[in-house]
Amino acid sequence: MTVKVGDELPTFTRETGFANWNRYAAVNDEFVPIHMDDAAGEAAGNGGAFGMGNLQWAYLHNMLRSWVGENGEILSIEVQFRSPNVKGQTVTAKGVVTAVDGDVISLDVWTEQQEGTKLAPGSAKVKMGK
């Protein structure tokens, strides 16, 4: 596959809520009240419980892994968690190629909710599998 600047990656999408967050809490021991309890999320200023940034992070990795293939590599990734992932949102991980330097591909990556608001924007560098 020839990769060029502007290429968009296949997306990774999930409906989000307690069903996702509780499963993630169970493997990452992330039983923080703001992710478990609407009252705690509201007290923290977010209108209700909201999802873990770490799970947004995982969704971005899932998208990148699927694209580079089993023999590919994620070299680096950085993300800022800008907006909370609240219950009922459809979250989509997206990416677009910004540079190709030899076998190192630079990307803008982000998660967004169903209306296109970015939740977690960032960037990544990967190598495609042979």
Add this chain to the structure above:
Amino acid sequence: MADSNISEAMKAAVGTETSRSTSYPISESDIRKWAMAVYWPEKAPAVFTDPAAASKTVHGRLVAPEEFNPFAWSAASNELLLKGGASSRDGNNPDNSELALGIPGPGLKFMLNGGMICEYGVRMGVGDVITSTNSIGEYSEREGRLGLMLFSRGVSTWVNQNGEMVKRTSSTLIRY
């Protein structure tokens, strides 16, 4: 409202190595459950769940997703590197990083994951034992929609049992 939540002791601590943790050997079940959670409700790729399928990849064995956390529930050892450092029984205590330094924390009630920067090395796989060395990065603060927000960085370097770098992470914790 406090003018600043960054004490002189916190400023002086920047760059200090605070703790070192060593994981239990990573098990197939650890990897499988992690992958099931992050891909739910769809099935996780066989490379994370099926040792036979994983053995045919370049890795030759079951490897973990890059973002896998082998320290999530417990660790084989947790070593505080500073005299006076203390650990909290609550892993989600907002003052944990200062407790490890043996200094008072700001005592803020809420914390958020502000973001992460991560560079990856070799993959983690079944049987690997990971050691994490953790240090304190810089503190800063600014007014946000929820009041005065404290930003602090935690820097971790993970190596495997062969001393190979697994990842270097800088995480931003937002407290308010």
